């Protein structure tokens with residue numbers, strides 16, 4: 608039987624990269640789609656009939672998260688892998704001396720931090736039922752308190768630090784039952800995270816498909832530092 612995976616924010620960028628690498632490695636993938644009009648995920652699903660099930664998903668909406676989990680639970684008894692990838696970056700705030708847009712920051716926290724937790728909660732039962740089970744939460748170097756040098760991006764950075772914390776709580780709870788957990792900085796990637804202005808990301812060293820492959824290769828390796836689950840895309844520990 609094929610292994611199963613659930614990827615959020617799978618329409619394009621890193622999420623789509625994950626869908627592709629997982630299918631290439633024999634997984635059946637449930638691909639959370641937030642952008643019904645975007646073409647790339649549909650094309651991938653058409654190329655791999657039966658291997659990719661597109662599931663409408665807004666991680667900021669509890670009903671949508673529950674509906675997506677119900678679709679998955681109807682189709683499979685267990686999930687081997689959950690990749691919480693969906694994320695946003697938009698915040699008009701700059702430094703503490705500038706105007707702060709708290710509504711933007713609340714949205715960032717809701718989508719990035721709570722969205723990740725909502726989705727994990729919605730399928731934790733399916734994950735725990737799998738023999739081999741892995742939770743990958745896509746974090747960011749922006750959420751590393753230990754290495755941060757920037758003086759702005761309060762909303763994004765704090766939402767990603769919160770992902771690291773929830774990942775460790777879930778690891779503490781379940782690693783003795785075999786659930787592996789990783790919070791991963793995927794690297795700086797050439798994606799549309801900042802919108803369609805791809806120029807802004809043109810210096811980025813990674814294409815999302817390559818980052819997904821690197822992460823897929825590294826997350827199943829043993830942790831390089833005992834219990835330290837925040838890692839770079841090649842598995843190196845990243846300071847919390």
Ligand SMILES: NC(=O)c1ccc[n+]([C@@H]2O[C@H](COP(=O)([O-])OP(=O)(O)OC[C@H]3O[C@@H](n4cnc5c(N)ncnc54)[C@H](OP(=O)(O)O)[C@@H]3O)[C@@H](O)[C@H]2O)c1
Nearest residue numbers: 616620621641665666667692693694747795796798799800
């Ligand atoms: N690109 C980088 O250099 C970089 C670096 C570090 C970490 N990351 C992280 O990597 C992850 C993937 O980002 P990416 O670079 O591949 O950007 P991306 O192309 O914008 O992918 C993120 C996907 O999530 C979707 N999404 C937004 N809000 C959602 C919601 N409420 N529910 C479900 N899906 C939603 C986005 O849709 P919309 O486009 O409509 O918003 C988009 O399809 C994010 O968590 C990001 O924070 C990226």
